[in-house]
Amino acid sequence: MKFYIISGEASGDLHGANLMKSLFKIDSKTEVRFWGGDLMQQAGGTLVKHYKELAFMGFAEVVMNLRTITHNLKFCKEDIASYQPDAIIFIDYPGFNLRIAKWAKAKGFKTEYYISPQIWAWKENRISAIKRDVDHMYVILPFEKDFYEKKHNYPVAFVGHPLIDAIANRPQVNETTFKNSHNLSEKPVIALLPGSRKQEISKMLSVMLTVVDHFKDYQFVIAGAPSQDYEFYQTFLGKSNVAFISNKTYDLLSISSAALVTSGTATLETALFKVPQVVCYKGSWISYQIGKRLVKLKYISLVNLILDKPAVTELIQDEMNPKRLKEELQAIISSEKRTAIFNDYHILEKKLGGIGASQHTAELIFKNIT
Structure with missing residues (x-):
């Protein structure tokens, strides 16, 4: 055939x-x-x-x-x-x-x-x-x-x-081994998934990185997309508690405590790894205005669409700002919202079949x- x-x-x-x-x-x-x-x-x-x-x-x-x-x-x-x-x-x-x-x-x-x-x-x-x-x-x-x-x-x-x-078919990752091999500290990890294309990565990371100094007890790790070279990300790597790992998103999610995720398939991947997340989207003004008139959905993340409820917070366009991002990240690492997200993730997985x-x-x- x-x-x-x-x-x-x-x-x-x-x-x-x-x-x-x-x-x-x-x-x-x-x-x-x-x-x-x-x-x-x-x-x-x-x-x-x-x-x-x-x-x-x-x-x-x-x-x-x-x-x-x-x-x-x-x-x-x-x-x-x-x-x-x-x-x-x-x-x-x-x-x-x-x-x-x-x-x-x-x-x-x-x-x-x-x-x-x-x-x-x-x-x-x-x-x-x-x-x-x-x-x-x-x-x-x-x-x-x-x-x-x-x-x-x-x-x-x-x-x-x-x-x-x-x-389910991927090799299991040992957290200590993974952190040592990528020169990470023992602090819990917050993963940053800014997307795969240059335009969205630039827009997302510029806001995501504003919260880093407010969470000293965590280390932030940017998940590099296989479609982009390391040189492109260098602009964003000035802070001491921000690391970069390319083309290892699944391994990174498997050891992460929370994540900031650009809307797309990555929101579902993050959910299946049982990582509490804040979903982010910020496009150009013109693309957003056009998209807002064409897309008729209650939610932008697959997690919320499948569950038909706001299980994870979505910060869209103007809402995707340093203040709101800090508030929502704090909520998913230390409040009842974290437990609620875990419960919703289990329901989500059942809906998706085996x-x-x-x-x-x-x-x-x-x-x-x-």
Whole structure:
């Protein structure tokens, strides 16, 4: 069986790698050609383009890179046509993937979509393209099944959340060994997860680091994204109790007492590691104003969306300021709120299903295309 997989972000690289391992487990002769990252490359197959070449954030940046995006779309279509896969597997990344899906469907390729675009948050009109161009959709959030099937009469498969697999299958970390190997002190750790793209990292860290001097009994550790070089982070490393560790976010979370987290998949990862968190978001004024009018949700974090309640505090735009951040961080390290968050995290994990999302998806893909 030949698959062509398209993933355009770090989280997609992680889930794509685990899916590939499951595909190979079902059929060792499976061939995969893919757009992704280092984790997918380690799993096997042939890397076509790395996601680092594809990550454009915000309306302005997308417009500025339209020529590159157009070139990538053209190249992708040509590469698929040359490879002639038995099926194309799309992983999230909707701006690009839905365009390819439209072309692929018209050309007679089988189209499988793993990890739904968040059309329940914005651009719900994409449902017509999905119903037309996607043969099978595999969703990972429990409320997505009702959204598609009850609201839009489009059958989907809820496969569970692959993060549970990723976290359950990782090697255990010894806290003392980890701290010693990264020159950390014995103080409890507060993790800073500022995102993966330069614009958001700069905005988030500039505010996150303002609280450092108010928590002398803790050490702060910036989680470096694999998509960014160490040199980029050097600007933010002036304070004595701030450390930096690159590409070890899961290990860092496993030994952290609390975290300040930029909205995105990282909020769910932090919750699954049972780390109390404050969710942060601060964009450019123009992007925020546009987004506020397009996104119709009660919450921005996946934790709160899945639980349908404000389990973790969200500091958005103007609320994301030194005073509020200090108050909320204090609350999650030393108050009843910390206990309440732990209780909500256990409920969250049950809602997401058990382990086996990647294997379940791989089995369904083989079943649906043969």
